[in-house]
Amino acid sequence: MFSFQWPWLIILLPLPWLIYRFWPMSLHHRQVIPEIRLPYIQAIALAFQHTKPVEKKTGIKRSFWLLAFAWLGLTLALMYPQWLDKTVEVKKDGYDLMLALDLSGSMRYRDFVAPDGTQLDRLQAAKIVLDRFIQYRQGDRVGLVLFADHAHLQAPLTLDIQAIRTLLSRATLGMVGRETAIGDAIGLAVKKLRERPSESRALILLTDGDNNAGRLHPRKAAELAKQYEIRIYAIGVGSVDLLAQGLNENALREIAELTGGQYFPATDLQALAGVYQHISDNLLKTEADSRIYLQQTPLYAIPLGFALLMLLMWAWMRVNLQEDF
Known part of the structure; x- marks a missing residue:
């Protein structure tokens, strides 16, 4: 025309x-x-x-x-x-997944080993694992929250998977502080997910420490997520020895189970292998908003x-x- x-x-x-x-x-x-x-x-x-x-x-x-x-x-x-x-009308079925990545100071510990033997810090390892995870989420709406002293929405839910991968690769330690505000991260993710259908939304939380900053307590944030039927999949990042020094696994497990999700200890680069399978078994895909191009x-x-x-x-x-x- x-x-x-x-x-x-x-x-x-x-x-x-x-x-x-x-x-x-x-x-x-x-x-x-x-x-x-x-x-x-x-x-x-x-x-x-x-x-x-x-x-x-x-x-x-x-x-x-x-x-x-x-x-x-x-x-x-x-x-x-x-x-x-x-005009081309695009309709895709998929999940609504919000990723919350810890950028606190403890993520600098180098306790991961790449396949080629290179030592990696926790943030580098988390980026590798998350990038692989995001790469295969075609059709899903994915968002990104970065947190430390406070939580910051780096990207809202979007079908643009490549944009999320780019923003993830640019995340650096110190962007949002040095502490760990897990409750604020959960609260911000809930705020962005609550408008989506309850049967398709989930929060994937990656952290290596206990909550020691922010205004919202993780338990209170988890109750808010449960109210909106948002499942939380918590992932503890780090080696077994170092996780024992700072990570409150019981708190993360409690948060996940309260919302119908699950806790996964991520002690190597293959830790997320079963996460998406668990999501597929417990969530239903819903249709994204129709778009006309x-x-x-x-x-x-x-x-x-x-x-x-x-x-x-x-x-x-x-x-x-x-x-x-």
């Missing part, structure tokens, strides 16, 4: 004529200057003229039409003509090129035919 994005700009079409007609300094209104008239001056002028009077009038007429067509082309280009392809192909280059061609022809006539414009 052909259309103009700014059709109202057609009002510019008579602008040159209006300037000529009403501008005080235009040729139409120029003041007649007294001149000395000499006998036979026209005959003398015609004797030195290279072109015939008829040719002069023809040149002026040509130049008028070339400039008129050039202005028409420029006006059409400004109206931004475009071709709209048929229009494929727009701009066509302004065609009238713009036509206008430039008219101007080049006008310039060529003026230089090579030496016509009076």
Whole structure:
């Protein structure tokens, strides 16, 4: 379907004529200057003229039409003509998953080993595991919450999986403080998930410590999640020895079980292997909001090129035919 994005700009079409007609300094209104008239001056002028009077009038007429067509082309280009392809309505069934990632200072501990033997800190390991997890969530709505001293919504629920992966890769320690506000993270996730159908929403919480910051207690936040039927899947990140020093596994297990979710100790890079299977067994996919997309192909280059061609022809006539414009 052909259309103009700014059709109202057609009002510019008579602008040159209006300037000529009403501008005080235009040729139409120029003041007649007294001149000395000499006998036979026209005959003398015609004797030195290279072109015939008829040719002069023809040149002026040509130049008028070339400039008129050039202005028409420029006006059409400004109206931004475009071709709209048929609308495409996208509907996908999927889960509503909010990821809450701990960025507290203890995530700097290097107690993970990559397949190539490289030592990784907890945040690097969490990014690797989450990236693999997100990569296969095509059709699911995924959001991202980062938390430490407080919780921050890095991305709302979206079908743009690649954007979530990019934002996850840019998360760094210290972005939101050094402490661990688990309750605030759960509360923020609940706020963003509560408008989605209850049978499809879940929070995946990754942390390596106990709640020691924030205004909302994790138990109170979990009760709020239960009220909205949001399941929490808590994942304790770190080696067994170091987890015992700071992670309150009992608290995380209590939070998860209170909401109908489950607690998973993540002591290696394969820890999330069973999480999505558990989600698939306990949640139902729901349809995302319908979206309509229009494929727009701009066509302004065609009238713009036509206008430039008219101007080049006008310039060529003026230089090579030496016509009076």
